[in-house]
Amino acid sequence: MRTRKCHGRVIAVLGGCTALVLSVTATASARAGNLPGLDRQVLAAEDGWGASGTGTTGGAAADPAHVYTVTTWDAFKAALADGGSAPKIIRVRGTIDADGPSCDSFAVPGYDFAAYLATYSPQAWGHSTNLDGEPAGSPEGLRRASEARQDAYVKAYVPANTTIVGVGKDAGFKGASLQIKGVDNVIVRNLSLESPLDCFPQWDPTDTADGNWNSEYDSAVVYGSTHVWMDHNTFTDGDHPDSTLPYYFGRIYERHDGELDIVKGADLVTASWNVFEDHDKTILIGNSDGASTAAVDRGHLKVTFHHNLFANLVERAPRIRFGQVDSYDNHFVAEDGFSYSYGIGMESQLVAEHNAFTLPDGIQAGSILKKWKEAPLTADDNYVNGAPTDLIAVHNAQIPSEILQSGAGWTPTLRTRVDPARAVPWIVDHQAGAGHLC
Numbered sequence: 001m002r003t004r005k006c007h008g009r010v011i012a013v014l015g016g017c018t019a020l021v022l023s024v025t026a027t028a029s030a031r032a033g034n035l036p037g038l039d040r041q042v043l044a045a046e047d048g049w050g051a052s053g054t055g056t057t058g059g060a061a062a063d064p065a066h067v068y069t070v071t072t073w074d075a076f077k078a079a080l081a082d083g084g085s086a087p088k089i090i091r092v093r094g095t096i097d098a099d100g101p102s103c104d105s106f107a108v109p110g111y112d113f114a115a116y117l118a119t120y121s122p123q124a125w126g127h128s129t130n131l132d133g134e135p136a137g138s139p140e141g142l143r144r145a146s147e148a149r150q151d152a153y154v155k156a157y158v159p160a161n162t163t164i165v166g167v168g169k170d171a172g173f174k175g176a177s178l179q180i181k182g183v184d185n186v187i188v189r190n191l192s193l194e195s196p197l198d199c200f201p202q203w204d205p206t207d208t209a210d211g212n213w214n215s216e217y218d219s220a221v222v223y224g225s226t227h228v229w230m231d232h233n234t235f236t237d238g239d240h241p242d243s244t245l246p247y248y249f250g251r252i253y254e255r256h257d258g259e260l261d262i263v264k265g266a267d268l269v270t271a272s273w274n275v276f277e278d279h280d281k282t283i284l285i286g287n288s289d290g291a292s293t294a295a296v297d298r299g300h301l302k303v304t305f306h307h308n309l310f311a312n313l314v315e316r317a318p319r320i321r322f323g324q325v326d327s328y329d330n331h332f333v334a335e336d337g338f339s340y341s342y343g344i345g346m347e348s349q350l351v352a353e354h355n356a357f358t359l360p361d362g363i364q365a366g367s368i369l370k371k372w373k374e375a376p377l378t379a380d381d382n383y384v385n386g387a388p389t390d391l392i393a394v395h396n397a398q399i400p401s402e403i404l405q406s407g408a409g410w411t412p413t414l415r416t417r418v419d420p421a422r423a424v425p426w427i428v429d430h431q432a433g434a435g436h437l438c
Contacts, residue, residue, distance in 0.1 A: 048304025366398030
């Protein structure tokens with residue numbers, strides 16, 4: 001038997017495969033030397049909001065008939081559909097392309113992008129009316145029909161009691177949108193998720209004074225679901241960052257949506273040891289301030305983020321409405337174009353502790369927090385460029401027009417390993433993301 005370090009702890013390595021430590025990936029009741037394989041590991045007790053109540057076990061109880069290894073998008077979708085909500089394990093081998101043959105293959109007859117631009121240009125259409133009422137045969141109607149074809153292809157619906165796990169260091173999806181919608185008990189681990197590219201973004205002339213292009217397809221969305229564990233995944237724009245996108249009507253032709261959105265009354269989610277990188281609107285918790293949304297979201301949207309790397313992002317890491325969010329031991333690395341990390345939104349209750357922030361020259365620490373609505377937060381023991389920093393105080397000093405109040409009104413109790421903030425950059429940068437599970 002050999003030993004090596006995993007997440008800073010010495011563990012056993014048997015037959016070339018590593019048995020993960022109890023406190024990180026296995027049940028508290030498992031015995032040393034008899035730990036489950038990666039695909040049957042469950043969220044540890046007390047490991048964030050996902051461990052609350054019944055906990056998150058995914059497909060750990062799957063029988064052999066409901067364990068699949070897939071290498072194609074069609075096979076992955078078939079495995080998701082097989083057996084309904086019976087416990088299942090889907091092992092993803094290699095990188096699976098979910099983009100489809102081409103954008104042209106999704107376009108309905110008659111759709112023409114040049115005609116779309118000519119019809120809805122600000123000079124022809126103006127900025128006072130959106131496109132919602134456009135008929136089916138209009139350029140906008142044909143865009144919607146084309147979008148529906150892509151939607152059906154790139155979205156994959158994850159049933160309850162499912163574990164999706166990458167095999168090895170290079171497993172993942174390009175252009176997939178994982179839909180964890182209205183279900184309970186899902187685990188997604190060890191996958192690289194390259195953001196989908198929307199072939200048919202919509203122009204909204206009423207979005208800001210100048211209009212905006214809006215796109216669909218998050219890499220993963222947790223919609224009205226409970227007990228979800230996202231662990232050791234890498235979310236990225238990959239070969240198609242926003243810097244490669246053109247401009248129309250003076251606005252970037254945005255083809256990305258979010259990397260991970262948690263919305264519509266979703267609850268009890270733990271996101272641990274992930275990398276979120278090279279993206280604009282990264283994570284949204286709660287998608288609206290409206291009364292109908294509030295009725296669904298109040299009392300829900302309980303999410304834990306720990307030991308994640310947030311690198312080269314513009315905003316929303318995350319932006320929060322309503323939820324009780326515990327964010328600790330994360331590393332935030334800002335680059336040019338950075339806007340903010342935490343968005344403090346409607347009735348949010350953020351606790352941000354023991355995090356590390358690496359900011360380049362020209363970006364002030366006060367911009368880490370962004371006030372959207374009046375909502376007190378707790379922000380203790382955070383470090384900026386290696387120095388302890390009161391995020392609320394520095395924000396209020398540098399942005400006095402948006403004063404934030406201290407005191408989220410609750411204290412997180414569902415935590416396992418808490419590392420000192422000064423050690424977080426080294427720990428997280430070397431161990432977060434796909435391909436780093438021992």
